[in-house]
Amino acid sequence: MAVVRYQDATRTYPGTKAPAVDKLNLTIDDGEFLVLVGPSGSGKSTALRMLAGLEACDEGSIFIGDRDVTLVQPKDRDVAMVFQSYALYPHMTVAQNMGFPLRQQKVPKEERARQVMEAARILDLVEYLDRKPKQLSGGQRQRVAMGRAIVRHPQVFLMDEPLSNLDAKLRVQTRSELKDLQARLGVTTVYVTHDQVEAMTMGQRVAILDYGVMQQVAEPNTLYRYPANLFVAGFIGSPAMNLLPTTHEGDSVVFGSARVPVDAAVAEQLAKVGPGQLTIGIRPQGLEPGTAGVPAQVVVVEELGSETFVFVEMEHLGQSTRVRVRVDADFRVARGDQLFLKVLGPVHVFGPDGLRLKTPNETGD
Secondary structure (H helix, E strand, O other): OOOEEEEEEEEOOOOOOOOOEEEEEEEEOOOOEEEEEOOOOOOHHHHHHHHHOOOOOOEEEEEEOOEEOOOOOHHHOOEEEEOOOOOOOOOOOHHHHHHHHHHHOOOOHHHHHHHHHHHHHHOOOHHHOOOOHHHOOHHHHHHHHHHHHHOOOOOEEEEEOOOOOOOHHHHHHHHHHHHHHHHHHOOEEEEEEOOHHHHHHHOOEEEEEEOOEEEEEEOHHHHHHOOOEHHHHHHOOOOOOEEEEEOEEOOEEEEOOEEEEOOHHHHHHHOOOOOOOEEEEEOHHHEEEEOOOEEEEEEEEEEOOOEEEEEEEEEEOOEEEEEEEEEEOOOOOOOOOEEEEEEOOOEEEEOOOOEEOOOOOOOOO
């Protein structure tokens, strides 16, 4: 196990001007499960491959423990990588696939068999050791790929979207198994995904990238409650936060026909904001339909069984604007119905630079 540290790590692909990863500074604690998340092209997989040694670090440094591995060959970095495609040898049995790294290290046959059996017990694969990959389900193949990583006893696990090939139900099951396994093994793990729900449910901390730039790194609850900027606010949360342009009037911001009061510290910052664009952010559960408030009309109803999401259109700053509201499953509404929205909050305000205006009583930010 080891601490992993990116220090101004940068990767620019030949023929491109913008870095795929731009001056990344990030420390992953010993034994931590950290998730790198972001949309396609955000640089998350490149950052992982830089740590593995599969992509060059053009500027800056990467450390595993106290060792600078920036120029170290992949095979000498003491990391194990689990790929999206499983990368199993089809002609080998499960036991042979899992033991292959040990065979490469010239570990004696008896010791190799012992370590493979130990990993198989951890992953509940003992009864499949004599089977070929084609005889396994997707979830079982992924466990074999995990087993091949475990037997090496690396300092760091690297996982590049390992669950993306599984169906939705199996993905939910496997991610809980994977999180439990990592906690039991206690190995420092860097996990890449584009799925923010997967990131929030698995990571002890989550690092969000966009166009190669770190946007925020924090515990999942902190990201949700205190997004650093507009990108994080719009990316974290399912469904996404409602983000609308707004103006301010004293200690209030405008939402439709309503004036929504803000924290005194935010109001003080608003007073210093110039004519640039402000944005108000309210999550769907921060709006409540009632008998008074901002008038709106229902356009789409999404019933999910345990809850319902209602898309409504309202007049906001002279334009028809669509927002989403979360209501209880037994709340009955149909397209064309008229509603009145009350703002429950919390209300986030973002300045012209896209950064959220903070309050002094925030914790974990």
